[in-house]
Amino acid sequence: MTVDDQHATTGRADLLVLGGGMAGLSAAARAAGHGLRVTLVERGPDLGGSARYAGYLWTAATPEVMAEVNPGGSPELRDTVVAGFPGALDFVRDLGVPVGEPVTVLRYGTGHQVDTGAFVAACRRRIAASGEIVTGARTEHLLTDDAGRVTGAGIVTPDGTRRTVRATTTLLATGGFPADADLRAEHVHPQARDIAARSNPWSRGDGLRLALAAGARVTNSGGGFYGHLVPTGVELTPELYVEAALYYSEHAWLFNLAGERFVDESVGDHLTTIALVDQPECRGLLVTDARGYREVVCAPYVEGGPANDKFELARRRGARCVVADSAADFAHVPPEWGYDGPRIAAEIARLAAGGEPGPARSILPRPLDEPPYYVIETTAAITFPFAGIEVDGRGRVRSADGGVVDGLHAAGADAGGLYRNAYAGGLVPAVVLGLAAADAARDRAAGTADLVPGPAGTP
Numbered sequence: 350m351t352v353d354d355q356h357a358t359t360g361r362a363d364l365l366v367l368g369g370g371m372a373g374l375s376a377a378a379r380a381a382g383h384g385l386r387v388t389l390v391e392r393g394p395d396l397g398g399s400a401r402y403a404g405y406l407w408t409a410a411t412p413e414v415m416a417e418v419n420p421g422g423s424p425e426l427r428d429t430v431v432a433g434f435p436g437a438l439d440f441v442r443d444l445g446v447p448v449g450e451p452v453t454v455l456r457y458g459t460g461h462q463v464d465t466g467a468f469v470a471a472c473r474r475r476i477a478a479s480g481e482i483v484t485g486a487r488t489e490h491l492l493t494d495d496a497g498r499v500t501g502a503g504i505v506t507p508d509g510t511r512r513t514v515r516a517t518t519t520l521l522a523t524g525g526f527p528a529d530a531d532l533r534a535e536h537v538h539p540q541a542r543d544i545a546a547r548s549n550p551w552s553r554g555d556g557l558r559l560a561l562a563a564g565a566r567v568t569n570s571g572g573g574f575y576g577h578l579v580p581t582g583v584e585l586t587p588e589l590y591v592e593a594a595l596y597y598s599e600h601a602w603l604f605n606l607a608g609e610r611f612v613d614e615s616v617g618d619h620l621t622t623i624a625l626v627d628q629p630e631c632r633g634l635l636v637t638d639a640r641g642y643r644e645v646v647c648a649p650y651v652e653g654g655p656a657n658d659k660f661e662l663a664r665r666r667g668a669r670c671v672v673a674d675s676a677a678d679f680a681h682v683p684p685e686w687g688y689d690g691p692r693i694a695a696e697i698a699r700l701a702a703g704g705e706p707g708p709a710r711s712i713l714p715r716p717l718d719e720p721p722y723y724v725i726e727t728t729a730a731i732t733f734p735f736a737g738i739e740v741d742g743r744g745r746v747r748s749a750d751g752g753v754v755d756g757l758h759a760a761g762a763d764a765g766g767l768y769r770n771a772y773a774g775g776l777v778p779a780v781v782l783g784l785a786a787a788d789a790a791r792d793r794a795a796g797t798a799d800l801v802p803g804p805a806g807t808p
Contacts, residue, residue, distance in 0.1 A: 359513045360481070362388040364790035365501055367488050367556065368522035370398025370549075371465075371776050372761030374472035375783030376520050376790075377480065379440065383791040387480030388514050390504050393551040394485050397469040398524050399732065399762075400776060402547070402590045406441065406448070407460025408434050408774040414457050421572070421769030425742040426778070430767065433781035440784060444471040455617055456712070458773055465776075488555060491519065491563045491757070497748075499563055499756040518756055518790035521560055521746070522783065524552030525733045525762030527574075532557070536570045536736035538626045545730040547576065547590040552733070556763035560738045563754055565746045568739035572769040573623045576731040578603075580668030581632055585730060592657055593666070594618075595727055597645040599713060601637040602700070603727070606630060608692030615712035619772045622729045634688060635727045636673075636697065638717040646723065660723050669726035676701060676720070686726065697722070733775065737765025743789065744782035756793075758786035 364380040366373045369391030377389040389396075408430055409415035415427045441463060442448055449462035476482055485507035492501040492513065501516040526532040527548040534542035557567065577594035579585060585593065598618040605611055605628045612624040625633055637646060642660065649656040664670040669686065673679055676698035682690030700706055701718040738759040739747040746757040760782035767778055 359515065360388060362386045362481075362501070362514055362516040363518065363794045364388075364787060365514050365516035365519045366390065366522060367502060367520065367559070368398065368524060368761065368763070369393070369396040369482070369484070370522060370524050370761055370779070371400035372763075372779035372783040373398075373520065373522035374400075374469060374476075375440065375780045376522065376760065376787045378444065378472040378475045379784050379787035380790050381475050381478065381480050383787065384479075385787075385790055385794055387476055388516070389476055389480065389482045390486050390488060390502075390514075391482070391484045392487055392523065392555065393549060396473055396482070396484065397465070399548040399552065400465050400779070401469065401549075402587065403465055403776055404462055405454060405460040406438065406463050406774070406776050406780070407454040407458045408777040409457055410459045415773055418457050419768055419771035419773060422771060423766040426740070426764075426767040429742040430778045430781055433784070434777055436784065437777055437780040440780065441468060444468065444475065446471050454774070460774070463776075488559060491559050493563060497564060497755065499754060502559075516756075517793045518758065518786065520783070520786040521556035521738065521757070521759040521763045522761045522779075523556035523763055524549060525737055526552060526554030526557060527731045527733050527762070528552050529554045533731065533734065536567065537574050537731070537734050538571070540626050540631045541574070541731065544576075544626065544631060544728065545579065545585045546732075547579070547585055547594070547730040548732050552762065556759060557738060560746055560754075560757070560759065560763075563746075563757060564748045565754055565757070566739050566749045567736060568766040569736045569769060572735040572765070573771075574731045574734045575619055575768070575772050575775060576622045576729055577618055578622050578625065578635065578727040579730045580663035580666065580670070581726045581728045582668050583663060583666040589666075592662055593659070594730075595635060595659055595725065597637065597641065597659065598635055598727075600641045600645045601635050602697070602717060604634045604636065604688065604693050604696070606632070606687050606689070608689030608696065610696070610706065610708060613708045613711055615710040615714075617772070620770070623770060625727070625729045630687075632726060632728045634682075634693065635725050636717070636722050638719045638722055640719045641717060642723045660725060663725050671724045673722040673724055674720060676722070678722075733762035735765060735768045738763050739766060740764045740782070744785045745789070758782070758789060760786055
């Protein structure tokens with residue numbers, strides 16, 4: 350019995366997109382603009398994925414800055430993202446979605462505020478005008494021919510109908526695997542199995558599994574993830590993904606259960622979050638002083654962004670929070686919390702008196718010396734992993750033999766290797782590689798696509 354015999358209906362597309370988040374929508378909308386036949390398949394009940402919880406298109410200001418802040422990332426992907434940033438902004442504007450004025454993000458990035466809800470709606474309109482959108486559908490497998498070229502996929506629609514979609518180009522854009530505990534433990538960190546996901550619940554590693562079955566390979570396992578510190582004991586529902594994130598940790602101290610600081614918190618909350626996953630029980634006490642509370646805890650993280658009192662929000666939600674009048678109060682941390690309170694008290698007193706911090710605070714050396722102290726017990730939450738499908742600078746999926754899997758692209762969180770224990774934006778890489786897949790589909794449809802290279806080192 351052939352694959353087509355098992356499926357009730359068959360369709361054809363120039364571009365088949367598996368995943369309806371930022372990368373998949375960008376690819377499908379661009380391809381529709383090229384006049385191609387497009388089919389977009391999304392596992393969730395609606396489009397948007399985790400992009401709905403984001404608000405800025407940003408990346409490193411220059412290739413040199415990207416290399417400096419992300420030395421372990423793929424040089425090819427680093428350069429692709431920075432070079433593609435202006436084109437990504439032009440694409441968003443072409444959809445009729447307003448793009449804000451440039452602002453500085455994380456000291457080294459340039460970003461623009463974008464209404465991602467408006468972006469999703471604009472992409473939906475463009476795709477639906479000439480293509481097909483299927484939501485609530487599961488992809489069973491990729492189709493391949495005798496030469497190993499990917500030629501589409503078999504999907505199952507919400508009513509149980511099995512369909513074969515034949516396509517000259519297929520894009521994997523399913524959002525990575527933040528919602529799959531086993532893959533998090535395997536490719537992020539063993540303790541990542543138990544951390545919360547601040548992402549859509551449909552990103553369960555479908556793209557990675559499909560790619561591996563087609564001869565692809567994983568890259569960057571153990572390379573970290575993008576996420577943020579969040580209060581322990583607070584259920585992370587979507588409306589809290591931004592509100593509950595403790596971005597201000599750059600202006601705080603973080604102590605582990607042994608009462609030790611273990612990371613330079615000032616380099617960024619995203620890096621502190623990665624470091625916390627390697628600590629016992631993946632939890633710690635986040636401490637800032639009265640000045641930090643006034644100037645940072647209650648302020649927007651990025652100019653023009655939302656502002657809320659994150660300490661008060663955490664307390665209302667039942668997190669472990671306390672206001673300590675002095676360093677000495679830390680000696681009386683409740684025993685059931687499990688921390689070495691006397692050690693924390695002694696260290697805070699030493700630091701507040703001007704003692705040299707260790708690890709050093711390289712970016713924000715200001716001593717936290719204005720009591721009272723605002724304390725939240727925190728843990729890590731993941732938005733997407735940095736491990737994923739290995740791709741080249743055009744988003745083509747690399748094969749185990751060093752060549753590429755013909756006809757198959759990956760973008761967004763499905764594509765791994767851009768960052769390694771570093772971060773410079775998630776939406777821009779998704780758009781850039783999504784657009785690359787659409788342009789490749791246009792070239793294949795026109796018969797002008799490049800010849801697919803063989804293993805590395807062969808013509």
